[in-house]
Amino acid sequence: MMLEDELTVSVRERDGIAIIDLIGDVTTFAEEKINTAYRDVTNRGARFVLLNFRQNDYINSAGIAILIGIVTEVNRNNQKLAVSGLSQHFQKIFRMVGLAQYAEIYQDEEEAVQSFKTQAAAA
Amino acid sequence: MISTSEHTTSMELSFPSELGFEVIARDAVAAFARRMGLAADRVEDLKTALSEACINAIEHGNSLSPGTRVAVVCHCDAERLLVEVHDQGLQSYTPKGDPLSISDKLAGLGPLRGMGLMLIAQLTDESGYRSDGEAGNCFWLAYFRQPVVGCR
Amino acid sequence: MSNDTSRPGAEEKIIELRLPSKLGYERVAMDTASSLAKRMGFDNDRVESLKTAISEAVTNAIEHGNQQDAAMKVVVLLTARDDELIISVADQGRKQLDADCTTRNPHIEDAMVNADKGGWGIWLIRELMDEVEFTTAPSGGNQVRMVIHLEQ
Numbered sequence: 001m002m003l004e005d006e007l008t009v010s011v012r013e014r015d016g017i018a019i020i021d022l023i024g025d026v027t028t029f030a031e032e033k034i035n036t037a038y039r040d041v042t043n044r045g046a047r048f049v050l051l052n053f054r055q056n057d058y059i060n061s062a063g064i065a066i067l068i069g070i071v072t073e074v075n076r077n078n079q080k081l082a083v084s085g086l087s088q089h090f091q092k093i094f095r096m097v098g099l100a101q102y103a104e105i106y107q108d109e110e111e112a113v114q115s116f117k118t119q120a121a122a123a
Numbered sequence: 124m125i126s127t128s129e130h131t132t133s134m135e136l137s138f139p140s141e142l143g144f145e146v147i148a149r150d151a152v153a154a155f156a157r158r159m160g161l162a163a164d165r166v167e168d169l170k171t172a173l174s175e176a177c178i179n180a181i182e183h184g185n186s187l188s189p190g191t192r193v194a195v196v197c198h199c200d201a202e203r204l205l206v207e208v209h210d211q212g213l214q215s216y217t218p219k220g221d222p223l224s225i226s227d228k229l230a231g232l233g234p235l236r237g238m239g240l241m242l243i244a245q246l247t248d249e250s251g252y253r254s255d256g257e258a259g260n261c262f263w264l265a266y267f268r269q270p271v272v273g274c275r
Numbered sequence: 276m277s278n279d280t281s282r283p284g285a286e287e288k289i290i291e292l293r294l295p296s297k298l299g300y301e302r303v304a305m306d307t308a309s310s311l312a313k314r315m316g317f318d319n320d321r322v323e324s325l326k327t328a329i330s331e332a333v334t335n336a337i338e339h340g341n342q343q344d345a346a347m348k349v350v351v352l353l354t355a356r357d358d359e360l361i362i363s364v365a366d367q368g369r370k371q372l373d374a375d376c377t378t379r380n381p382h383i384e385d386a387m388v389n390a391d392k393g394g395w396g397i398w399l400i401r402e403l404m405d406e407v408e409f410t411t412a413p414s415g416g417n418q419v420r421m422v423i424h425l426e427q
Contacts, residue, residue, distance in 0.1 A: 006299075028298060058302065060330050061399055065392035072387045089323035096402060097395060098383035132345070134303060135293040143314070147290060150310035154303040 007056075009033040011040055017116050018046035019109065023054045026063030038070050042077060048116045049074065052109050053085040064097055071102040080119065084112040130200050132159070137194040140185040140210070145177035148195050152206060156266075159199045165266055168246040169206065175239035176208040176262045184210025184260045203248070204266045212259030216252055292351040294333065296341035296366070301333035304351045304364075311353055312360055315425060324403040325360070325423055331396035332364040332419050340366025340417045359405075359424045368416030377409045 007024035018041035022034070041049060051070075053059075074081040084106040086094065094100050106112035136151050138144040149170045156166050177193055185191040194209040243250050249265040292307055294300045305326045312322045333349055341347035347367045354361040381394045401407050406422035 058305070058326075058330065060301075060327070060334060061393060061395035062334070064395050065386070068383060068386045068392040071383075072392075075387070087323070089320065089327070093327065093399070096399075101383070132295050132297065134295065134300070136291070136307070138290045139288050141288075144288075144290070146314065147307060147310045151292065151303055151307040154306035155300075158299055158302060 006030070007033055009037045011037050015113055015117055016120065017048040017050055017113055018044070019050045019052050021052045021054060022056060024056055026053075026056055026059040026066070028060075028062035028066075030063055031066050034066055034070065038073065042073070042079070046079065048080045048120065049082075050109065050112050050116070051081070051083045051103070052112075053083065053090070056090070057087065059090050059093070064093070064099070067099060068097075071099065075102070080116065082106055082112045082116065084109050132199045134197045135194065136196075137192050140181045140188070140191040140193050142178065142181055144193070145174045145181065148177050148193075149174055152195060152197060155197050155199075156204060159204050160268065161204060161266055169204075169264065169266060172243045172246040172250070172264050173206060173208070175242050176264065179216075179239055179262065180208050180210035180260070183214055183216065184212055186213045188213055199268075201268065203268055206264045208262045208264075209255065210259045212255070212257065215254060216260045216262075286357065288355045290353040290355075292353070294349045294351065295345045296337045296343055296347045296349055297345045298334065298337055298343065300349075301330045301337065304333045304349075305330050307351075308353055308360075308362060311355060312423075315355055315360060317360070317423070317425060321423060325362070328400045328403045328421055329362055329364070331400050332362070332421065335372075335396055335419075336364055336366035336417065339370055339372065340368055342369045344369065357425075359422055362421045362423075363418060364421075365412040365414070365418040366416045367414065368412070371411075372409065372417045 007022060007026060007030045010021045012019050012021070020034070020037045020041065026034075038049070051067075071081060081103040082105070083094070083103050085108060086105065091105055094105060104112070104115065106115065134155050136148060138148060152173055153166050153170050156169055161169065173195070177195070180193045181187065185193065191211045191213065196207045196209065198205045243262065243264060247264045248267045251263055253261050253263070255261050290307065290311060292304060294303055308329050309322050309326050312325050317325070329351070333351065336349040337343060341349065347369065350365045352363040354363070376394070377397055379394065379398065381398055386392045400419070400421060404421040405424045408420045410418045410420065412418040
């Protein structure tokens with residue numbers, strides 16, 4: 001069956017920040033793609049990781065569990081995590097679940113990158 | 124018409140036979156068709172064709188009669204997506220030959236309404252009508268999942 | 276077609292959706308409910324909450340209640356009233372829902388140390404909907420009834 005591809009995950013670097021672009025749905029099917037991307041940037045020594053969400057009108061509890069897994073790894077590896085591009089609804093969900101305590105939420109990539117740069121300069 | 128096997132994925136939807144509910148049927152069936160991998164432009168074609176079939180069912184098959192319902196049944200197998208629209212057959216459909224084109228209609232050869240069947244024919248890979256007798260009318264719309272040579 | 280005698284004059288419209296028990300088809304329920312809720316006049320924030328709640332309810336029915344047996348159906352009933360939308364999601368009950376998981380309050384601190392990072396679905400439903408009730412369907416399956424009020 002040729003189901004639509006629910007999620008496209010890609011990795012890039014900008015100003016020393018590892019950006020993981022997540023385009024599409026974050027559900028149980030996203031697990032391998034997200035974990036692979038995270039391992040990839042971590043193996044390359046990323047200190048600052050940004051999950052940049054785009055066009056994702058569907059994140060469910062299985063997707064939230066995957067992201068909690070990433071938060072756990074980020075803490076273990078002493079990295080900094082931020083998220084950007086979430087709709088108002090999913091910003092609310094992230095706060096409800098408590099993910100906002102572990103990952104700064106920014107409106108867009110630009111805002112997140114500026115904040116990371118300030119933090120990097122202060123460190 | 125279709126052999127339902129374990130390789131067929133099916134979904135059913137039913138709604139009150141009232142104008143306006145065809146919009147909800149469109150959104151439901153479009154979501155199903157996208158899941159089956161139908162191309163975006165064909166999903167748009169399906170939405171329009173389905174609305175027309177639902178409106179026919181509401182206005183004609185169910186004669187705008189309160190309390191009646193319209194059922195939409197979708198089957199998808201390896202070859203095609205088949206969408207059936209069922210009414211309760213208060214009024215049965217009589218095929219009137221080929222639907223008239225807009226130029227025929229503008230030339231006064233037929234009523235201005237009734238473009239629905241023409242749209243359905245043009246926006247599907249195959250479509251048709253069958254009578255389910257007492258159970259009502261059924262218009263069906265089909266879309267091939269792989270391009271078939273000579274058949275777009 | 277009111278079948279609620281306790282509310283004379285209250286008109287209700289029912290949309291019924293029967294979905295295959297395959298992950299991904301919760302999208303069909305989300306898009307159908309969203310289409311209906313928008314037409315009823317719910318604002319965008321409430322529609323998004325409804326989509327998340329219904330996705331969790333249908334996903335539970337697919338994964339747990341029907342154990343991902345695609346031949347089993349998930350039945351979603353959307354009942355639109357003047358002042359509220361009632362969503363009922365029922366599975367065929369291959370597996371019964373544990374009573375304690377309908378009342379659990381998960382904490383992210385626990386999730387971070389436990390191997391299981393999940394368990395947020397039912398909690399999200401309770402947080403996002405105005406009324407939530409877990410029952411056993413007449414057919415023996417699990418059923419969740421959720422209500423979202425339309426503030427005028």
